[in-house]
Amino acid sequence: MGAINRASDIAYAKIRAFLLGGDANPGDQLTEEKLAEIAGVSRTPVREATRRLEAEMLLVRNASKRIFVADWSRDDIDEIFVLREMLEGHAAERAARRLTATQLSDLEASNRKLHHAVDYETPDITSFLDANRDFHETIVAAAHSPRLAQIMALLVDPPVVLRTARSYSAENLRQSARDHDELVAAFRARDPAWARAVMGSHLRRAFHIFVNAAETTTTQTMDRTDNASCDAAK
Amino acid sequence: MGAINRASDIAYAKIRAFLLGGDANPGDQLTEEKLAEIAGVSRTPVREATRRLEAEMLLVRNASKRIFVADWSRDDIDEIFVLREMLEGHAAERAARRLTATQLSDLEASNRKLHHAVDYETPDITSFLDANRDFHETIVAAAHSPRLAQIMALLVDPPVVLRTARSYSAENLRQSARDHDELVAAFRARDPAWARAVMGSHLRRAFHIFVNAAETTTTQTMDRTDNASCDAAK
DNA sequence: TGGGCCTCTATTGTATACAATTTGATGGCG
DNA sequence: CGCCATCAAATTGTATACAATAGAGGCCCA
Numbered sequence: 146m147g148a149i150n151r152a153s154d155i156a157y158a159k160i161r162a163f164l165l166g167g168d169a170n171p172g173d174q175l176t177e178e179k180l181a182e183i184a185g186v187s188r189t190p191v192r193e194a195t196r197r198l199e200a201e202m203l204l205v206r207n208a209s210k211r212i213f214v215a216d217w218s219r220d221d222i223d224e225i226f227v228l229r230e231m232l233e234g235h236a237a238e239r240a241a242r243r244l245t246a247t248q249l250s251d252l253e254a255s256n257r258k259l260h261h262a263v264d265y266e267t268p269d270i271t272s273f274l275d276a277n278r279d280f281h282e283t284i285v286a287a288a289h290s291p292r293l294a295q296i297m298a299l300l301v302d303p304p305v306v307l308r309t310a311r312s313y314s315a316e317n318l319r320q321s322a323r324d325h326d327e328l329v330a331a332f333r334a335r336d337p338a339w340a341r342a343v344m345g346s347h348l349r350r351a352f353h354i355f356v357n358a359a360e361t362t363t364t365q366t367m368d369r370t371d372n373a374s375c376d377a378a379k
Numbered sequence: 380m381g382a383i384n385r386a387s388d389i390a391y392a393k394i395r396a397f398l399l400g401g402d403a404n405p406g407d408q409l410t411e412e413k414l415a416e417i418a419g420v421s422r423t424p425v426r427e428a429t430r431r432l433e434a435e436m437l438l439v440r441n442a443s444k445r446i447f448v449a450d451w452s453r454d455d456i457d458e459i460f461v462l463r464e465m466l467e468g469h470a471a472e473r474a475a476r477r478l479t480a481t482q483l484s485d486l487e488a489s490n491r492k493l494h495h496a497v498d499y500e501t502p503d504i505t506s507f508l509d510a511n512r513d514f515h516e517t518i519v520a521a522a523h524s525p526r527l528a529q530i531m532a533l534l535v536d537p538p539v540v541l542r543t544a545r546s547y548s549a550e551n552l553r554q555s556a557r558d559h560d561e562l563v564a565a566f567r568a569r570d571p572a573w574a575r576a577v578m579g580s581h582l583r584r585a586f587h588i589f590v591n592a593a594e595t596t597t598t599q600t601m602d603r604t605d606n607a608s609c610d611a612a613k
Numbered sequence: 614t615g616g617g618c619c620t621c622t623a624t625t626g627t628a629t630a631c632a633a634t635t636t637g638a639t640g641g642c643g
Numbered sequence: 644c645g646c647c648a649t650c651a652a653a654t655t656g657t658a659t660a661c662a663a664t665a666g667a668g669g670c671c672c673a
Binding site for chain 3: 385386387420421422423424443444445
């Protein structure tokens with residue numbers, strides 16, 4: 146049966162990497178066959194992968210079900226951050242009430258790793274992202290709300306987090322680590338309102354850093370949004 | 380190509396009806412083959428349908444990917460209503476700022492239909508549900524947030540809405556219609572805070588009606604939650 | 614020259630056969 | 644009597660062939 150390495154998972158991972166790796170331009174048409182070639186599997190598992198990527202809105206389909214690389218407009222970015230603030234704030238609140246001692250020390254471990262990645266000369270972005278993901282995943286797990294976890298997965302995975310971290314300066318990264326410190330403090334105090342507030346400012350700061358970076362350096366990205374819009378004309 | 384009636388959509392609809400129609404018991408194992416028989420199509424479109432139903436958490440899989448009828452515990456119900464309140468409150472807020480004149484009159488039309496269904500002797504539940512769905516869908520559309528719409532679809536579709544409406548008394552239904560009246564008033568006034576507040580009380584009332592009905596009349600439903608839990612042991 | 618129709622091709626949808634894996638049972642052995 | 648190995652049956656995963664549909668481009672006719 147579908148082993149530990151199901152072809153559909155491989156397809157998902159490879160297509161995702163292809164989409165985020167910069168080889169695909171928003172608005173480009175893709176066919177199941179091309180994607181099957183990229184993933185090195187047949188169309189059947191590719192179809193499952195494309196469904197998942199549609200759910201994440203990395204792919205979109207036009208009226209006749211043809212597949213296109215999605216474009217992320219400024220509105221999309223705004224939307225993501227607003228929803229994340231609301232949902233992850235909620236998760237933090239719940240987590241503050243429910244965290245176990247083990248989860249608390251997991252958070253502290255992730256946070257140590259995170260500090261390690263950014264507190265010295267040259268920040269290690271990959272390590273930062275790993276620790277950051279673990280940290281937020283622990284919070285969502287502690288919130289003990291399976292649907293919330295499922296929804297968050299749709300919002301957190303997408304390209305925004307990756308690009309955000311890349312646009313962070315060393316000081317931004319360190320401030321992010323300090324936010325995590327304060328979150329741990331709020332959890333220790335079991336103060337839901339505090340946890341929510343810290344999470345809110347954490348994400349709003351990330352939003353502004355991302356938007357500033359996008360508006361100044363990466364003008365070409367924002368230019369592309371004018372061409373093919375989210376509903377993939379064609 | 381996959382016509383207007385794709386087999387996978389048929390499969391989705393039929394399996395869904397099977398799951399909600401009471402013929403399936405929480406914890407029951409289902410196989411793709413059985414479902415294919417129920418749907419009258421081959422396993423390929425059934426697989427797509429099961430993925431969608433997994434996302435809606437009407438189906439769950441165990442560690443070895445076998446499929447089971449999901450069980451909805453009291454915690455699940457709580458979770459659904461908390462998330463709906465948060466997200467639909469947010470949608471109402473945004474809608475209050477963005478509603479077009481057309482959408483406003485659409486809401487009023489849905490609401491007239493809704494009153495028509497419940498303001499006389501014997502309430503017409505089906506008609507009520509239709510109008511109710513239209514009403515809430517218009518609000519979500521007016522919120523102009525595609526990801527929010529996608530997430531709401533995961534939370535609103537499931538069995539809860541259906542069962543809630545069935546447990547409404549005639550007076551409950553009329554109060555629900557009055558809530559809708561007040562929502563329209565809030566939208567007319569373009570008052571986001573008012574809209575959110577009305578939506579909140581609307582949903583919290585629904586929650587309590589549902590829970591009371593479940594705890595008194597349908598004790599057998601709640602009994603089943605003890606047996607097979609959401610992660611479908613087996 | 615322009616518009617409508619028609620064919621041909623590209624692309625997605627479905628069925629089916631086969632592969633891989635898990636489960637459950639059966640039987641041997643300590 | 645219990646436990647582990649091994650095999651058969653049940654179940655999911657993948658590939659591939661075929662069906663159905665939408666798109667593109669040419670052709671005819673006005």
